[in-house]
Amino acid sequence: MSQDVRAVVAKSKGAPVTIETVTIPDPGPGEVVVDIAACGVCHTDLHYREGGINDEFPFLLGHEAAGIVEQVGPDVDHVAVGDFVVLNWRAVCGSCRACKRGRPQYCFDTFNASQKMTLSDGTELTPALGIGAFAEKTLVHQGQCTKVSPDADPAVVGLLGCGVMAGLGAAMNTGNVGRGDSVAVIGCGGVGDAAVAGARLAGASTIIGIDMDPGKLEWAKDLGATHTIDATQSDVVEAVRELTGGFGADVVIDAVGRPETWKQAFYARDLAGTVVLVGVPTPDMTLEMPLIDFFSHGGSLKSSWYGDCLPERDFPMLVDLYQQGRLPLDKFVTERIGLDEVEAAFTTMSEGKVLRSVVVL
Ligand SMILES: NC(=O)c1ccc[n+]([C@@H]2O[C@H](COP(=O)([O-])OP(=O)(O)OC[C@H]3O[C@@H](n4cnc5c(N)ncnc54)[C@H](O)[C@@H]3O)[C@@H](O)[C@H]2O)c1
Ligand SMILES: [Zn+2]
Ligand SMILES: [Zn+2]
Numbered sequence: 001m002s003q004d005v006r007a008v009v010a011k012s013k014g015a016p017v018t019i020e021t022v023t024i025p026d027p028g029p030g031e032v033v034v035d036i037a038a039c040g041v042c043h044t045d046l047h048y049r050e051g052g053i054n055d056e057f058p059f060l061l062g063h064e065a066a067g068i069v070e071q072v073g074p075d076v077d078h079v080a081v082g083d084f085v086v087l088n089w090r091a092v093c094g095s096c097r098a099c100k101r102g103r104p105q106y107c108f109d110t111f112n113a114s115q116k117m118t119l120s121d122g123t124e125l126t127p128a129l130g131i132g133a134f135a136e137k138t139l140v141h142q143g144q145c146t147k148v149s150p151d152a153d154p155a156v157v158g159l160l161g162c163g164v165m166a167g168l169g170a171a172m173n174t175g176n177v178g179r180g181d182s183v184a185v186i187g188c189g190g191v192g193d194a195a196v197a198g199a200r201l202a203g204a205s206t207i208i209g210i211d212m213d214p215g216k217l218e219w220a221k222d223l224g225a226t227h228t229i230d231a232t233q234s235d236v237v238e239a240v241r242e243l244t245g246g247f248g249a250d251v252v253i254d255a256v257g258r259p260e261t262w263k264q265a266f267y268a269r270d271l272a273g274t275v276v277l278v279g280v281p282t283p284d285m286t287l288e289m290p291l292i293d294f295f296s297h298g299g300s301l302k303s304s305w306y307g308d309c310l311p312e313r314d315f316p317m318l319v320d321l322y323q324q325g326r327l328p329l330d331k332f333v334t335e336r337i338g339l340d341e342v343e344a345a346f347t348t349m350s351e352g353k354v355l356r357s358v359v360v361l
Pocket of ligand 1: 305306
């Protein structure tokens with residue numbers, strides 16, 4: 001039997017989100033219903049509401065979540081009722097070209113639930129990133145559920161479902177930060193500070209946090225930055241060079257995603273260093289630079305989608321490290337809010353007052 005739950009819906013472009021009654025069908029083959037315990041508020045939810053992702057309104061928002069599997073459909077063997085899971089938007093297919101070549105992080109046929117959740121008048125909803133977890137319950141594909149240690153705090157570990165994983169992975173997977181490396185992170189919001197934490201976990205010896213907001217620089221220090229640069233007070237490229245013996249950093253992570261920050265990243269790295277772009281530019285942004293500069297600098301230029309993570313490999317490992325006290329994931333939870341406070345959380349986020357607001361159900 002289908003069931004009705006309360007959920008946060010963005011009905012039209014730019015309009016404030018509202019709480020609606022949403023109908024969840026019984027899980028079909030390969031699908032599961034998850035009872036949501038917590039879901040973080042990510043910039044991408046706001047992008048959806050503003051029509052910046054696509055026009056498939058109404059959206060069921062929320063995608064950084066943890067909860068308990070409540071119901072499973074036919075042919076589900078990956079999880080069972082009662083399992084504590086973190087939801088992911090990279091349920092790899094195993095059979096596309098990328099998967100077959102051993103690069104499943106580039107899978108282009110990831111699984112989502114095939115049935116639709118609807119408003120009470122039958123209107124079909126588009127779940128954000130195929131998840132839709134600002135809701136008492138949601139319907140996902142079994143592969144979108146990654147089982148983790150059941151005694152972890154859902155508000156904390158749910159954040160691995162998107163932004164925090166993107167930042168950690170930008171450093172650990174895409175940037176391949178190693179012991180003794182120097183790392184600079186431009187933009188110390190939730191994603192950038194996770195990159196700082198990832199660089200520390202990977203053994204970087206110099207970690208430089210860069211932001212325009214002094215409060216963010218304090219958070220970056222708390223998460224492992226050995227030095228900070230206020231981008232409103234100093235020339236970022238010069239300041240990174242000074243802190244790295246004149247060479248530039250081995251890995252520079254742009255967690256803002258604007259032409260000017262990417263250029264800073266390019267010039268602030270060591271000649272053979274790596275630039276990682278994890279901040280998401282808008283489609284109208286362009287870059288103009290002397291081609292000779294690309295030629296004369298070696299190293300590599302990368303982008304990082306979801307931190308190049310593989311949820312089944314990375315989530316349980318990171319939860320273990322958190323529980324062992326080696327990764328301060330709990331520091332990313334700035335406030336816990338109710339389902340009806342998501343709209344207010346968008347404002348708080350835009351004002352730079354939080355790393356993450358987390359809806360707790
Ligand atoms: N690649 C991925 O898979 C992925 C996943 C999630 C989020 N993201 C993206 O990562 C980016 C950061 O997300 P967030 O949640 O940390 O956002 P946020 O708003 O919390 O943080 C951005 C930070 O950048 C700082 N900043 C802005 N302009 C700056 C500049 N010119 N120089 C230095 N600092 C500057 C801001 O003060 C802020 O602290 C966003 O673009 C988001 O869409 C990417
Ligand atoms: Zn695939
Ligand atoms: Zn997100």
